[in-house]
Amino acid sequence: MSDVLDRFLRYCAVPSQSNPLTADAVPSTASQLDMANVVAADLRALGAQDVTVTPNAYVTAHWPASAGAEGLPALGLCCHLDTAWQTYGDPVRPQVRHYDGDTLTIGRGRDGREVAISPATNPQLEHMVGWDLVTSDGTSLLGGDDKAGVAMVVSLLARLRQDPTLPHPRLAVAFVPDEEIGHGAALLDLEEFGASFGYTIDGGPLGEFCYETFNAAEAKVRASGTSVHTGTAKGIMVNASEAVMRFHAMIPAQERPEYTEGYEGFYYLERMEGNCEEARADYIIRDHDQAKVESRKDVMRRAVDLVNQTYGGGREVLTIQIEDQYHNLANVVTRPEYRHLIENARTAYAKVGQQMRCVPMRGGTDGSQLSFRGFACANLSACYYNAHGVREFVPVPELEAMVDVLQELAALYARPQAAAR
Template sequence: MKHLVERFLRYVTFDTQSNPHEMACPSSKGQRVFAEFLKKEMIELGLSQVTLSDNGYLMAKLPSNVDYAVPAIGFIAHMDTAPDASGKDVNPQFIEDYQGGDIALGLGEEVLSPVQYPDLHELHGHNLITTDGTTLLGADNKAGIAEILSAVAMLIENPEIPHGDICIGFTPDEEIGRGADLFDVEKFGAQWAYTVDGGPQGELEYENFNAASADVIFHGVSVHPGTAKGKLVNAMNLAAKFQVQMPQDQTPETTEGYEGFFHLKSGELGVAYSELGYIIRDFDREGLESRKAFMQKLVDEMNADLKHGSVELKLSDSYYNMREMVEPYPHIIDLAKCAMEQCDVAPIIKPIRGGTDGARLSFMGLPCPNIFTGGYNFHGIHEFISVEMMEKSVQVIVKIAELTAHKYR
């Protein structure tokens, strides 16, 4: 454990923000730099079969230390940070023995407040790592990397703990939905795996949104406004008309739990051409199809009313709910639950209101639920993590490896 925080603080110094506008993989040079650093560390740690692909996928193995057959299991995390906030020049703050109240972030006016984030009320006595209010922290998902490697180090230093082959995978570009695109499941070699990419202590997730993206394109007719009567079709007005017809009670800020949503995430506005970018989420596959059909119906109705100009809809599925691929293997979840309980962690089984590499990997033949890191408020300047929860994550990873070896003895 003594190296856990050191690892994490070292890792967040790397700027690994992924770039959705770059088609290369990895999408940013910083991810490659970080991967090379991790490769060297993993070799020094004593791992075998350490490989880094041309596309930035880093894999390694801790060989079994028992003389009987145990299924190889994996632990996976991603190296990139989200494009939503800067990940450059991260300057972490260490808050020792937090006792409540606002936490000043850096020297500005930005604070981390329990009024805005009530979870802080449950963390009195914890040692917290926060941002300085100018960048994200990078706990998503460098905490997962630090926890996996610290767990591996613990297994190496304590050979009396039995375990089978432990496969380790660190991926690029998860935050822009491409983390599993070039992941070589066969090379990885695990029968099942766990992404270490969750939030607060106890989270155990094996179901996530079905996801799609929708681009609604509005083709207007540009005419000089002085002679525009009966001729001009303003694409921005078409976009506004479309958006006001979208369900206002089915947005991220109005939904929770198993409720799906439409999320307007981007826009390009102009008289002749406008475009609105949406993401669509639903835990039920039929619900996702219904949402896509609803948007198509709006587009068709608008086109029917237009004499000039047009509206176009481009839909693309992103990932599906891993539940259907994980539920046939209940022992994967049972092992994680039992490991948490033996580490005095109460399992919190809940759906992911998002997606992970694990969702895609589950459909690629590698069942892959998600476990906690101890982090909060990912993707923004209020991101923070509990050191005590990080330590619990390490313990759970070690215990999963140990219980798997016991199960197959």
């Protein structure tokens, strides 16, 4: 078993889901601090410098430059420790399955039904016949998003320890909590981190590269009603749940995630609950164009006003609170001083025989925050498929190849001209 595969399996088995309902605390779950300590222990065992775990579950460390590259700018690498909250994530039982083609049943879900992957849903499997795949046992997500990235970065350091002659600048590495709930690297101490550019490793199939993300906002709709016996409710009752339903009906149905692709933005209802007196609905707004995000905010505010008008009497049944979460990192990465992030990634992929494919990410990464805070970073493959669900899988050959890509990338930044283009 390769070093990166061994690490990946160990990391997946450590539950570390984030939780949007406890997002006021960082980390939002105690299990993320457990994961942080596991990674930090591995870094210390390798001999990484300045290994730190904060009470907020941020892990940072440095790796010294190879001979001749000591005076070059540090290269930063960042991954997130948490896994998605939308499905089961504890316990996680990772397994390595050999793929012989057609449908692969990975196990049974918690409802007893078979969980399988096939070329019908994942056409990429057609070129993976004969490969080993890492999956869960069907009862939970795997956690390749982003534990595959974590394993890749730690395995890169293990390789540099094994062969100190491999060229690389000083490396700054960070592993952060709560990316899946929009917090991400907000509390990362960039001065201590010590890099002004680099990469997140939090993307899809091998060869994918992202320097464009959504702009993101979240909207919290709250309803306050009046409960009264249904037999005497006429003219008195105000049903908070009905008010939220009216609001939702005014949001364009064709602009939901399940009907959009590419650069098309959307509104997404994350959760809702309520009764007659109180109800709530939480939404996210996404678009690559910030002006369109602002337009979507206006649509939601007008919908709130219209619902309130229907109840008359000047009563404010609905309220809405909208906050920005992150912005399109293309606004930073495409600046001339950071174009090397794109071109060096293209070269590193090519050195392992992979053509880079630039894709607009229909989401965000830690780089979506960090790039606007002074750490410009694009996003590299973490090689996971079907993220955020029980059918998630990571092909072992791609997992291993990305460590080669990171090694080639580090070598490119061991040259003075790489960071000066």
